[in-house]
Each structure stands twice: as structure tokens, then as C-alpha cells.
Amino acid sequence: MTELRSTDAYSPAEIAERVRDVGVAKVRRDRFGVFMLALLAGAFIALGAVLFTVVITGSTLGFGATRLLGGVAFSLGLILVVVAGAELFTGNNLIAMAWASRLITFREVLANWALVYVGNLLGALGTVALVVVGRVHEFGDGGVGKTLHGIATHKLGLDLVQAFALGVLCNTLVCLAVWLSLAARSVTDKVLAIVFPIAAFVAIGFEHSIANMVFLPWDLVVHGVEGGRLETTLVHLAVVTLGNIAGGTLLVAGVYWSVYLRRSKED
Secondary structure (H helix, E strand, O other), rough: OOOOOOOOOHHHHHHHHHHHHHHHHHOOOOOHHHHHHHHHHHHHHHHHHHHHHHHOOOOOOOHHHHHHHHHHHHHHHHHHHHHHOOOOOHHHHHHHHHHHOOOHHHHHHHHHHHHHHHHHHHHHHHHHHHHHOHHHHHHHOOHHHHHHHHHHHHHOOOOOOHHHHHHHHHHHHHHHHHEEEEEEEEHHHHHHHHHHHHHHHHOOOOOOHHHHHHHHHHHHHHOOOOOHHHHHHHHHHHHHHHHHHHHHHHHHHHHHHHHHHHHHHHH
């Protein structure tokens, strides 16, 4: 007799165990494979960022509705990462659950994060290069380029404390999207689990380090590096990255580990 497969979502306790076990698998995967998947993730997030920029250009729906529509469009990036398979730095902050369970070392965590971060950066920059060559910024009678410049200018105008806080909030939602996707048993469920948290962080205006590897370099190439924009870009990326790490590891991985996995470690 064929065993019927459950269509119910995994419980939060089961998700915690899956996240922990996935974290172990991620750090034990061969480095070449991890790097290639990280390149893909950077490219996937870049495609979502470009789609977001195009979608909100010329919108007359108003601030909130336009941002929400753009957030749904940006969700393409994480949907590709989760469903197609790729290694995204911000999502990989959940590996901290495997470290807290003493199944991997802190050195392994840092090595994975560093490799994936570099791969994401190169994948994002490679996609930006193709977008620049394709002159996407000239689409909509130059409207896409103006939208891009507005996005980048706003980001670089944030003070460091604000950028950090927005980075914390951003990766809390990103890691929750990944968490929810691991509750799903079908592709449709995964997509639905991802869209709402990602659309929320984009609509509100939280800061995602990998997405900013797209918006800021793209704007630098199109509009130039005068006025110290390059230095400001590097500082902004560093601060947002730290915020993303804090949000993903402490507010998601740390909280759920303390609720569902702490006792199993003690046992």
C-alpha cells in the first residue's frame, strides 16, 4: 500500500529541526558547489532588484501601494533562491542554529558566510554589468535610471544607526520567509510563504545587504562616484551587513533555538 504524504505544514518545532539540519548540510557541502550557488543567489537577488526598480518607475498608485507592488516583484529573488536552489548570505544566517546546537564550529559558520557573501557580491555585480550593458536604466525614457538614482540617494542618506536598525529588521523578515518556506511541502506553498515577508520588508523600506550590492553599484556606474559616493557606499554596505547578521542570528535563529532546540542540546 502506498503511504499517503501529508500536505500539512511542518510544525514550528519541526521547522527548527529542519533549519538546524540544513545548516549542518550547508557548511559540509563542498566549497566549489557553495560558491557557485552563491553566485546564483547574487544574480537572483539582482534580478529581483532590477524588476523592483522597473515596476515602481512611473507608478501613480501612491507611496504605499507602489512600494507594496514593488515588494511583490522583488520577491522573485528569494523565490528563485529557495525553489531553484542557491546560497544567500542573509538566509544563511540561520546556520547559527546548528552552531548553537554544537553540531558545527564557529569557524565553519564564518567560513560559510564569507564564501557565500563574496559569491553573492560577484553574482550581483555580474548581473549589474549585464544590466548596464543592456542599458536598462534608459528604459521608460530614462525613468528607470531616475528611479534607481532616487533609491540609491535615499539609502546613502541614512545615518549609520538608522541603516543598522533597518538592516536588523530586514533580515528578521528575510529569515522568517526562509523559515516559513521550510514549513511548506509544495512549491506553491513555498512561494506563498516567501512573498508576504519579502513584500513587507521592501514596502516598508528595510535594508538588505545583498540587494544593496545591486542598487548602489548600478547607480555608481550610471551616475558616477563623485562626492564620496563610493566610500559612503562601502560604509553603508558594512553597516547594513552587520544589521542583517544581528537580525537573522539573534531575532530569528536565536529565539527559535532557545524555544525548540535548547532542551535537546541540554539533554
